[in-house]
Amino acid sequence: MEIGYYPGCALHGSSNDYETSVRACLAALGVGLREIDDWICCGATAAHSINHKLSIALPARNLALAARDGFGELLAPCPMCSMELLKAEQSLRADPELRKDIAQIVELGLDRKTAVLNLIQVFQKIGLDQIKDAVKRPLDHITAACYYGCLLTRPPETLRFDDCERPSTMEAVLAELGAKTVAWNYKTECCGAGLTMANEATVLELSHKILMNAASHGANCVVVACPMCHVNLDMKQRDIERRYSVRHGITIYYLSDLVGMALGLSDAALGIDRHFVYRG
């Protein structure tokens, strides 16, 4: 199977360990990724903070490129990107006038539809049974807190994925890998997202609470499917510890890390050794 792929800036930048992980894990499951040619940034928080039209045009350009490349389905492993793409798609479908206008702005046709998938949806597409059958090393040492954050499920009218108040799709994947998961309370609370640099205090506070809650419910790691969540919980973990004078030392995995591990891939192959919190 081959599907279209929109990496987004983070996966080609400081979260390239996520891309390594996604590619390796999906390759092991027989899924190839074909990157959209000459994709551009989705605009992220900056675009919708500054200009509404731009916040539709940038993702729309990428949707148009995907259609041009003939992708019916598109994996966007970053939930920010996938939410922006879905939101643009939703606005364009709802308003033909807007569609015409934006098509002119982005200089490409917008009539073909592309289904945008997150990483979990790709695993569901492969089939959880399939994944279970491929498991070589069951993860019985893992007790994970599955952390969904915001944009995997919110706003529900746009995302139409899982139950936004009590999501459980990541747990379902982990169950097939032989990992344990904990019931905890910060699954869908925000980590501070892209404000890491601009408003560090907020990010540290929110991320600290998430790590505290995961640990207090007995998790030995946190699983994410978002590059920003990973930055805030992993890269900034030392800053969190300094700010709140605590020692967390909790590993933050991407969901694909755990699937890859169970399939028998090495830490290096998955880029796990490039995490900030890493005990080899």
Add this chain to the structure above:
Amino acid sequence: MSLQLAEDRRDLIPPGLNLAGCYQCGKCTAGCPVASRMDRTPNQVVRLLQLGRMEKAISSGAFWECVSCQTCTTRCPKSVDCAGAMDFLRQLSVERAASAPSAHRTVLFQKTFLRNIRRNGRLDELELVRTFKTATFLKDLDIPFLFKDASLAPRMMRRGKLKLRAEQARDRGVLDRIFERCLEAKL
């Protein structure tokens, strides 16, 4: 505050936000992860918008504290797009160059971010850090902030997470044109 209605700019508000529906239950505030950091709570911000009091609304720093987590919009019993209202205010305050002083760093960051992708098509993180820090420093001369996170760079570099030369989109002409067509004012 005088009670005259001189300032009523409800006409500026996109109807899709459905702000007229708000009955001030405060569920947005209740679920907001950063409400306690805001000078006005989300429901108060929506209230000012309902009255069309844009000046007062954009003078608040609240919407720059907003982390766009969408919890307010998701749980609103009246389907008011509260997170969308925050976006709207950010856009308006940038357009009018009237953001609250407390928010200048966040505003600067978002602007720098956009300029960055306008130039490169994809985010050049190193350039973002460099330009953002410089611009902030020139504005507030905050030396600790300038060097904050400096220690992160070598650690990121060691992990291959920071590229000195970031990749760029090929067709950058179209990017410039997209920005040109969307933005009315200069960034």
Add this chain to the structure above:
Amino acid sequence: MSEAFEPKIVAYVCNWCTYLGADLAGTNRLEYPPNVRVLRLPCTGRIDFNLIVKAFEAGADAVLVSGCHPADCHYTSGNYHARRRWIVFRRLLETLGFEMERIHFTWISAAEGKKWQQVVTEITEKTRRLGPYTAYRDLCEAHQ
């Protein structure tokens, strides 16, 4: 078109909403042209294809059918049946060559005296512009 032409307009109205709306226009002294002749029926559900054709046959230059708003029908669903039938009539009347701009459907509630005044005024003016419906007689002959 002569200046002296005064159109004849037949209004089929339901007893419970529009008739009372027209009464209210009177109570509020809302003036409108005297060209309309109201025929009171229990409900717009009673109005069929024949009644519309017969009105033209009797020399009407325009026909107005007005009843309760959707979901407000005194008889629960009569206006709904009228509306459904109207979709079919419309086609039929069009095929037969009727001038559709002479047939008007509207909803006027017992509280809408003002709307009655507006609707009747508009229809009268419009029909005045259209002139007498002489084409109808030709139509009758053509179909005979």
Add this chain to the structure above:
Amino acid sequence: MARIGVFTCWCGENIARTVDVDQVSAAIAKLPGVRASVNYKYMCSDPGQALVREKIAAEQLDAVVVASCSPHMHLRTFRKTAEAAGVNAYRVEMANIREQCSWVHHDRAAATAKAVDLVRIAVAKVRWDEALEPIRVPVTRKALVIGGGVAGIQAALDIADAGYQVALVEREPSIGGKMAGLSETFPTLDCSQCILTPRMVDVGQHPRIRLHSYSEVESVSGFVGNFTVTIRQKARYVDTAKCTGCGECWNSCPIKKIPSEFDYRLGFRPAIYIPFPQAVPARPVIDKENCTRLKKGKGCGFCEKKCQAGAIRFDDQDKLVTEEVGAIVVATGFKLYSIGKQQENESRSGYGEYGYGEYKDVIDGLQFERLVSASGPTGGRIARPSDGREPKNVVFISCVGSRDNAKGVPYCSKICCMYTAKHAMLYKHKVHDGQAHVFYMDVRAGGKNYEEFVRRAIEQDGARYYRGRVSRIYEENGKLIVRGADTLAGEPVTIEADLVVLAAAITPAAGVRDLARKLNVGYDEYGFLLESHPKLRPVETASAGVFICGACQGPKDIPESVAQASAAASKALIMLSRDEMTREPEVARIDEKNCAACFACVRTCPYHAIERGEVLTPRGVFVKHTARVNPGLCMGCGTCVSICPSKSADLAGFSEQQIYAELEALV
């Protein structure tokens, strides 16, 4: 040839100012059949009516046209006048030359011309008016009450006390409804059971009330004054005639841990049970889902062995019984909106963020009633369901599902503000060192002594009221973390609670839509039954002879439900107090010879007033099928006339012939 009299009214200046009444009279006098055409200053006054009567007698008139105001104003008046002088009341027409002529036109000539036209139309119509007699329908002097909550009990007792028979149908094993499970009632704090159970006993012992408990309405046929109702008596597995209600059976039942419906799953009951000790009738039922003997067909049988009266009937079956009644009162009440994730209605999504159904200590208002009730599962001790500990911080949340377009219903459930204040108060009365916290949006306390009651909860009992909704509840270390807002202070509020009580929205009882369809009663999008006029006919419905009361019509508290029940009872009594009823005769009829028996009318009639019938020869030989109107049910809308492809249907008073005559009069 008809002998028509036309009476044109000046209405003082009201008509005569713009319409030349003499000219109208003169023009009309020339029409064929018009024997008298006169005008007078005030036709509705005594001398005016005398003039009408005089002319009828002098000219031997048999039809009357009054040209004056709207028929909605005076048609009835002139029908009576004419009838008194020997003219059939239905051969009276009015030409509305005031509201629809003199008041809306200023040009005297044009107004006069129009008035002449209008009168001519009325004359054309009256010529074809048939002499009609009011329809007389016999009345079965017995009422059916559906629902045995406080509203149904009140309606049944009122009707029975007035001397008429009542059949009362209750779906549950006992009457009493929601009120039987309440602790104390606002704003007086009198004990709910203490005031209700005597009324329940009255019902059980009333010589004129036949109680069908554990029964449901299966079907309804007939029409106003003459309904036939089939009732399904569900298999009870206990012979109620033999049973003495001694209790040996339920005490001996080995299956004891079935969550009690009456205690909203906070307590337990055996497989053979009465819902609560004061149940009426005090006769148990066997829950066949949980009874060992009924599940396996053998074994156990402890109850049977213990029963001295020999009342256990394991082979019992559902029975259908019929009741003939003249009037029906519906009092099916409410149920709570389901707060959890699972929703019956797709447009609602439930409150996943509140964890109801997941956390044992998040309960709804009716469950809290059982926790405070002296007869409840804890004997009135307030204990949290998870560990039985006494909660020291209780959070009450109002408007859960109410006023919530996104997840629940947009309307206000009306009673929650009051019972939440009551809950806060009762809690404080029982847990003196406890703190009640209430999240509210508005306090709606419009009622006698209601506002004072709420203030007492706040000022005397120290309930802490926060104006705001709650966004999320989660459990952490045995506490419920409640994240709400205080919009008055302008800040988020977090409370660590031991117990959370959700005031869930009021929605119509399950199955009410089915029942409404059987009764041909309308309902709104939520399933609340529709009254025929929101102000002037609040307990009547579109279906003649069917009345509604209590929360089936909309959220209501006890006093309102009781008042409305008495109103519905009095409406039913008005019907029952007569041997027969009269109805307007302007109804549809079918030309049976001409009817093609396509039954399009049967399908279209909004009142189900047309049935399939057979045309027989006088000797009873079948000739053909035909549609047939039941004049007892027909409301005279005329939809059947316009739908009939063979033109066999017509409407008295508005016949096809009459409308054509009116049109011809236009030219």
